[in-house]
Amino acid sequence: MIPWPPNKKERMVSPVKTKRKTLNLTKVEQLSRKMGIDKKSSKSQNTISMAGLLKKVDKLKSGVGLGPQKALASLKRVKELQRIKVLGFKNLKPPGQPKKNILERLKINTVFVRYAAIGAGIVVGVSLITGAALYNDAQQAPIPAFSVVLDGQVIGYTKDIKPVDASVKQFKDELEQDYNMDVSFSQSIEYLATAVDEKQLTDINTINKQLKASMDVKVRGVAIVIDGKETVIVKDRATAHSIIEGIKAPYKQASKDTQLKEIKLAEDVRFKDKLVSYETVTDKEDAYKLIAGGTEEQKTYEVQDGDTLWSISKKHKITLDELMAANRGLDEDDTIRPGDKLNLTVPKNLINVVTKEVTSYTESIPFETKTQEDSSMYTNQSKVITDGQEGVKGITVEVIKQNGIEQQRVVIEEKVLKEPVDKVIAKGTKKPPETTRKSPKTTKSSTKGTKKTTTAVGTGNFSLPTRGTITSRFGMRWGKLHTGVDIGAPVGTPIRASDSGRVIFAGWSGGYGKLVKIDHGGGKVTYYAHCSSIAVSKGQKVSKGQVIARVGSTGNSTGPHLHFEIRINGKPINPLSRVR
Template sequence: MYTFSKDDLEIRKQRKSRLSGNNPLAKKKIMFAAGFLTLVLLAGIWIHIVNSIAYAVTVNGKQVLICDNKEQAEQAVSKFLETKSEELGMAVTTEDRIEIKEIKVNKKDRILTEDIGQLLEQELNILVPGAAFIVNGEEKAVLADKKTAENLLERIKSHYTPVGKGITVVKVQLKENVEIAEKNVPVHKILDEEQAFQLLTVGAEKIVTHTVEKGESFWSIAKANNMSVKDLEEANPEYNPDKLQIGDEIKLVKMDPAIHVTTVAELTEVKKIPYGVTVENDSNMLRGKEKVKQSGKDGSKEFKYLVVKENGKEVDKQFISGTVLSEPVNKVVVRGTKLELASRDDGGSGSLRWPIRGSITSRFGYRHREFHTGLDIDGSTGDPVRAAEAGTVTYAGRDGNYGKIIRINHGNGIQTWYAHLSSYNVSSGQKVERGEIIGRVGSTGRSTGSHLHFEVRINGNPVNPLKYLD
């Protein structure tokens, strides 16, 4: 160590004066020596003032600070590491190469010791015990400790693990080889769990979002942010690009996940098998009446699928099985078909409707020697004639004395006939409703004036219509 302080000089001077005795020759020599020495000393002092020996602390070869002496330099480094340890509450280390070198410096270049900490802080890569998250051999994130890293890995797995009714997870596996290594890590690189989660699952520590404004689309947002529409869609799977709403928060990030979680899950869905309706005809029940014999009940069928997802996105869905859990029970309705051609006292819905309203000009039965097979009702030519009951037109045409006639079959052997018509509104084979206009009153065939000849026939035999009209 080379130091040259004023104190040293004083000691040397004293030593010299003690040496100087009473010898004159010696005194002369001493005088000369003293003069020379003074010169040397002056030079030394000048050198000492302008240039001096000092110690430089270098970090990886780069000079960071200069100290007056070696101890000071060593202390500066160890003090810094010590302070740092206290500050962080853990042992800190560095893998940086720290060297203390002897150098000659100009005094005005000296660096104040107060700056030591700050200078070292800038230059030293401070390492603390932590954990590295290694994906396929590459360090992807640095965390405070192994437990935090393990928690993070579990969080990523569970983030992508499907949950819900009917879902049985079969397998959760990482596509990449992930290792968690305990090691000394750079303190400034340590991420908290949230940052690391975003970094590993999205590809960015912090996600910038954009709030959708009026008139914006994925296309315009992508363009404004130098992104592709595809990237935007991938980063925002929850949004339908065609149905953007004002206020939607769009993530402006290119998805680049470091980790891919593949999940295989069995999905069970139970679907309803709707019941059908069966109609049973009951000839003992009046037409128009209905009765539920048996209420319907939906059945159910269980479908099983194997669903493979990668980072939450479905990549495969296979049908496994479909099992009927319960068969549907059809609703059974009993529908009356009996056309109750009873007298009006019965009041049943099966009673026939009057085809026209008018006075009865000739009743059913014998007229002198002739048997009148129907009922004559007075009416004017062109008056509408309505079907007495729902049924199917079996004939609409001319028939001898009947003139223009319409015959309607109501089922169960019951027919109604409408004769002497002036025109038809229906044709053969046509279905008609009760009360529907089927033709017009006229006087065709053997008729003396406009009226409707109305017949009711059961199994071909004419019966008295008055018994059945309501």
């Protein structure tokens, strides 16, 4: 009879944790010896011993012919056989006995063992209960299963991985539908083959809840990288491309005589695919505002009485150029009034659009004035022999702009379309006769001749109207034509008529401030702007070099200077091309 309970060494014997096909024969031999099966005995002896034990199992099931002690001993042997089953019972199968039949016979489902101590003796009772499990110390064999592992941590056990896979896929599909983006999980899910007690299997719903709670969800976004710095993340490349093209769009429109040769970005802009949290993705509209609007907060100023562009720029410690750039479309000659709002900051664009344009236009060629002596006329007399006519030239230029503001202009071609015609003036050399009060006719004749040669008619030769430094020349400036030249000089410096003529305007004129206009005849008019004071009046005839005003900074002025223009038939020309 096998002693009960087994000694400590016997209790340490446990199923072998190896693949199912591997068998620890040493432990099987130990168990065989415990059941009275000699490992040196013949194959037939092993079969008889096992067959005899199986008969006892049958009797134990029926409860016939066994006393309490024999029943308990048989149960112990059955337990050992069950342990052999875990180790690989198929290797001990007797000849002629199907493995399935033997295993079934070893399942004793109707035996319950109860024992208690009374006094010095032990009474062992055996109760047969149909449908109960083998005695309470018996163990069931593990079943094949899979451990569900998330980032190295087991979150459950399942016999079938297909429902888990299907649940993960469904979770991913739902997220992609909600986010309208490609979704990815940063953790890895693994299924490892194992064997567990059936009670250890995890409900599929529990596994699904644990997965959803633990999964780190990422979306596949696109970062817009500007000069190596990630600026904003959007949902996909199509959105990123649309934003950049939207920033370029306003600068793709060219005028009738302008051809857009190239448009590009001043910065290195790239798109980078990236797995990110959904919360870091910016929608298209906000991303466009961020990139197009720049990084600097806009500040505004309300124009006060007496303000000029120059005084405003000086007050806020910015240059006039910066003030003009912050208020696109504003020219220094424009009128500003109290209550007007001006931007004081130039946004630092994250992206700057550079365009290269080729444009063609015509420009007048000023005629020259030539003088010839005429001895038949008095020195105070002159007449025009040939009227001057301006020529015309066609000019083709390449213009580089950044964000619509001209940065550089290069003349590609210049062609004369019409040659100018020189103006020829005859000037008398004969000394005029002296007149007396007794010769009214002579006086009338002389007076009449004097009227013909009045200083109200210009000579056509212009001179600079004041002394100073030219601070701004004629031409394109801030995207607009600067119609004259600026001559910087202290306040109060005299301003003289560039040529003889008649004053046709003297007073305030918007952005020009205090302005004087002189008509020199032949369609020629000169402008003298931003004066501090005016010394002539409308209709007055002035001589070349006569003081007509003084330098100031009225109107839209950047500081004390004279803005001087020459216009022919209403069209401004470069004054420096006519000054002698």
